[in-house]
Amino acid sequence: MDVSELRHCIDDRPEQGVFRVHHKVFSDPELFELEQRYIFERTWQFLALESEVPRPNDFVTGWIGRTPVLVTRDAQGEVRAFANVCRHKGSVLCRSERGNAKYHVCAYHGWAYDAGGRNVHIKDVKDGCFAGAFDAENHDLLPIARVERYKGLVFGSLSPAVPPLEEILGELRFFIDLAMEQSPQGMEFVPGRAAYTFAANWKFQMDNGVDFYHLTSTHKSFIAVQERRSTGKEGHQEARQFDWSKRLSQEAGAFQFRHGHTVGWLNQAEVEKRPIYPRIAEIRERVGDLRADWMLKLRNLVVFPNLQIADSTSLILRTFRPLAVDRTEMRVRCLAPIGEPPEQRAWRLRQFEDFFNASGFATPDDTVTYEDCQVGYAAQPLQWLQGYARGMATVEPGASPLARSLGIEPVSSLQGGFRVQNEAIFHPMYREWARLIERGLAGEEAYA
Amino acid sequence: MSEARALLAAGEEVLQLEGIYLDEQRWNEWIALFAPDCEYWVPTWLSEDTLATDPQREMSHIYYANRQGLEDRIVRIRTGRSPASTPMPRTAHLVTAVLALEPPTPELLRLRSTWSSHVFFPRARTTYTFFGYAHYELARREGRWVIQRKKTVLQNDYIPTMLDVYCI
Numbered sequence: 333m334d335v336s337e338l339r340h341c342i343d344d345r346p347e348q349g350v351f352r353v354h355h356k357v358f359s360d361p362e363l364f365e366l367e368q369r370y371i372f373e374r375t376w377q378f379l380a381l382e383s384e385v386p387r388p389n390d391f392v393t394g395w396i397g398r399t400p401v402l403v404t405r406d407a408q409g410e411v412r413a414f415a416n417v418c419r420h421k422g423s424v425l426c427r428s429e430r431g432n433a434k435y436h437v438c439a440y441h442g443w444a445y446d447a448g449g450r451n452v453h454i455k456d457v458k459d460g461c462f463a464g465a466f467d468a469e470n471h472d473l474l475p476i477a478r479v480e481r482y483k484g485l486v487f488g489s490l491s492p493a494v495p496p497l498e499e500i501l502g503e504l505r506f507f508i509d510l511a512m513e514q515s516p517q518g519m520e521f522v523p524g525r526a527a528y529t530f531a532a533n534w535k536f537q538m539d540n541g542v543d544f545y546h547l548t549s550t551h552k553s554f555i556a557v558q559e560r561r562s563t564g565k566e567g568h569q570e571a572r573q574f575d576w577s578k579r580l581s582q583e584a585g586a587f588q589f590r591h592g593h594t595v596g597w598l599n600q601a602e603v604e605k606r607p608i609y610p611r612i613a614e615i616r617e618r619v620g621d622l623r624a625d626w627m628l629k630l631r632n633l634v635v636f637p638n639l640q641i642a643d644s645t646s647l648i649l650r651t652f653r654p655l656a657v658d659r660t661e662m663r664v665r666c667l668a669p670i671g672e673p674p675e676q677r678a679w680r681l682r683q684f685e686d687f688f689n690a691s692g693f694a695t696p697d698d699t700v701t702y703e704d705c706q707v708g709y710a711a712q713p714l715q716w717l718q719g720y721a722r723g724m725a726t727v728e729p730g731a732s733p734l735a736r737s738l739g740i741e742p743v744s745s746l747q748g749g750f751r752v753q754n755e756a757i758f759h760p761m762y763r764e765w766a767r768l769i770e771r772g773l774a775g776e777e778a779y780a
Numbered sequence: 781m782s783e784a785r786a787l788l789a790a791g792e793e794v795l796q797l798e799g800i801y802l803d804e805q806r807w808n809e810w811i812a813l814f815a816p817d818c819e820y821w822v823p824t825w826l827s828e829d830t831l832a833t834d835p836q837r838e839m840s841h842i843y844y845a846n847r848q849g850l851e852d853r854i855v856r857i858r859t860g861r862s863p864a865s866t867p868m869p870r871t872a873h874l875v876t877a878v879l880a881l882e883p884p885t886p887e888l889l890r891l892r893s894t895w896s897s898h899v900f901f902p903r904a905r906t907t908y909t910f911f912g913y914a915h916y917e918l919a920r921r922e923g924r925w926v927i928q929r930k931k932t933v934l935q936n937d938y939i940p941t942m943l944d945v946y947c948i
């Protein structure tokens with residue numbers, strides 16, 4: 333693929349009211365490689381919460397694109413990240429998802445590293461008859477080029493040239509703060525692993541996480557179950573789910589940010605169903621009424637490209653990682669205030685499981701439709717998709733009065749009833765997607 | 781047959797019926813195998829080798845403190861509006877290695893089973909096998925055995941696309 337062909341992937345003509353995405357953005361196998369190289373290996377990628385590695389020598393493992401990553405807290409208390417591969421033969425070094433280890437020993441030939449990535453042992457080195465050139469080489473773990481933190485979130489980038497994390501997150505930080513400041517002690521993941529795959533492109537999840545339009549069709553069965561529960565007598569009452577008929581008449585909107593980030597929001601009819609509600613007085617005191625009120629609203633964020641922090645029926649953090657052009661791995665975590673009282677923790681868990689699990693009432697209906705799209709995108713007559721047009725006539729460039737009241741400067745703002753169910757919310761993600769790949773193809777740095 | 785063996789056989793029949801009713805989509809009969817206050821729990825794994833132990837503090841794949849959540853599942857399937865449930869996946873449950881975890885009594889059985897569930901997804905034309913083991917508490921109520929507690933351990937928890945109660 334060259335730059336001219338890439339320009340036929342996204343048809344972006346806002347002055348004419350046109351924004352179209354070509355199906356090959358989701359289906360061209362060549363793009364998988366380009367996305368790895370020019371998006372996943374050049375942007376900031378979420379690695380872990382600081383609270384996942386609270387003590388020296390704690391570690392978690394993860395990925396940046398195709399690169400296995402080891403995140404540790406070293407003996408001095410610094411959070412570090414390394415390519416999780418032994419320098420000797422490149423085998424995956426740490427084969428556990430999480431734990432505490434002063435040393436990581438490769439299972440293949442026994443080379444060992446400390447939590448700071450320093451090579452501390454080369455098995456039988458004295459008898460190895462190594463030439464001097466080997467001794468002169470560095471044998472430590474390969475560090476991830478950049479590691480930075482924001483409000484307890486640890487990000488890494490394989491690109492040394494990426495601008496500072498806070499600069500890339502930009503104005504989106506207001507919304508990240510709303511998720512990460514729900515407790516004076518910070519936030520944590522509730523223990524438990526929810527990992528699943530789907531046979532479709534990763535960008536279906538990127539879109540769907542901020543797609544308001546699909547709710548009343550894809551999740552019709554969930555809404556039906558919720559109607560049954562709404563009498564208060566039948567169904568899984570412990571989930572304390574929101575009444576969709578009340579939600580769908582609320583005011584909603586979106587903000588588009590630089591660097592591909594986007595946010596959708598919806599006023600919350602039943603704020604008392606939020607598990608933070610019993611603690612709202614403490615939150616108001618600490619962060620002020622404006623931010624506390626926004627913590628109670630529905631807010632779905634895409635931190636481009638593959639991190640979503642969403643608070644629709646429960647506060648979650650999702651990452652999705654392409655395994656192939658038509659295969660994606662998802663991790664979904666239940667994000668919770670540290671020190672949350674047990675009753676509210678159980679309440680949070682029931683809300684989370686009900687909607688977001690791959691074994692829940694909503695996510696399975698999403699993932700199978702991604703797969704149906706992936707099949708559909710092979711249809712020969714289908715070229716341009718028509719799924720990026722809703723709400724375009726309501727986009728206001730720059731900060732709306734609402735944005736100004738929040739003290740943020742988005743690239744553009746949108747506001748209207750829920751029924752707009754706007755799709756303009758997707759635009760910044762595809763603009764940044766195209767920009768990054770174009771830069772890569774042109775042999776330029778990702779960020780000027 | 782000794783009384784203990786007869787009790788175990790009666791308990792095993794409930795476990796086998798549970799699989800059969802799911803495979804044959806006899807949802808009302810499946811629901812009726814559970815006591816209204818049945819606890820139904822599918823814990824997550826916390827790591828490769830540690831299983832969650834407390835559904836109030838740790839994530840579960842599914843946790844219901846009573847049967848109502850299972851009823852919701854059937855309501856959802858019956859709407860015909862769940863893309864994940866239309867067309868309905870077809871299943872075959874194999875339930876084996878049923879043993880008593882403690883000596884059976886005429887009022888209470890604590891059993892374990894090893895299970896596998898073959899699931900065919902007609903939509904995707906793919907097949908997947910979920911497997912694991914389960915612990916049961918069966919109580920004698922109104923002259924019949926009902927499940928009053930079930931904990932299902934999903935051994936292969938890297939879930940392909942979706943998982944529902946009929947997959948396990």
